[in-house]
Amino acid sequence: KIVANIRTWLQRRPQRSSDxxxxxxxxxSGSSKKGKHKPSKRESKxxxxxxxxxxxxxxxxxxxLHVADLFDSLVSSDENPFNKKCFDSTVxxxxxxxxxxxxxxxxxxxxxxxxxxxA
Numbered sequence: 827k828i829v830a831n832i833r834t835w836l837q838r839r840p841q842r843s844s845d846x847x848x849x850x851x852x853x854x855s856g857s858s859k860k861g862k863h864k865p866s867k868r869e870s871k872x873x874x875x876x877x878x879x880x881x882x883x884x885x886x887x888x889x890x891l892h893v894a895d896l897f898d899s900l901v902s903s904d905e906n907p908f909n910k911k912c913f914d915s916t917v918x919x920x921x922x923x924x925x926x927x928x929x930x931x932x933x934x935x936x937x938x939x940x941x942x943x944x945a
Contacts, residue, residue, distance in 0.1 A: 832889065836896050880945070882938040886912040891920065891931075899930040905937035 876898035881890035884902030886909045894900045902913065913933045920927040934941060 833893055833896070836893055880941070882941055884913075884933070885909055887916055887933070891916055894920070894929045894931055895927055897929055899932075901932050901934060901941075903934040903936050903938070903941045905935065905940075907935040909933070910935055 877896065879890065879893070879897045879900045881887075881900065881902040884890050884904045885906075886904075887902055890900055890902045891913075910933050917927075917931050917933075920931075934944075936944065
């Protein structure tokens with residue numbers, strides 16, 4: 827269901843810090859009361875952060891490129907080096923089209939493990 831509605835799902839999700847994504851609400855400053863979460867200073871500072879997307883097993887960009895405009899940057903990866911030519915061609919068309927895309931987009935010919943360790 828998420829793949830079919832990925833754009834809607836991504837637009838509804840509030841941007842959260844990595845602590846909030848892991849479900850860690852303690853933030854080292856005491857516990858929250860009755861399940862209510864008070865944002866830590868770190869979380870409050872993160873509100874202006876740029877939205878970045880790392881797509882593993884990206885293939886030729888079928889999913890990532892469709893939602894690229896929702897992010898400030900997109901890094902897509904796949905270990906098949908032949909995908910890059912198709913991916914780059916699509917990105918070129920998106921950047922030079924009627925509604926030019928401003929997202930920074932890059933493709934890495936690496937497998938998922940290498941990408942995770944490179945980050």
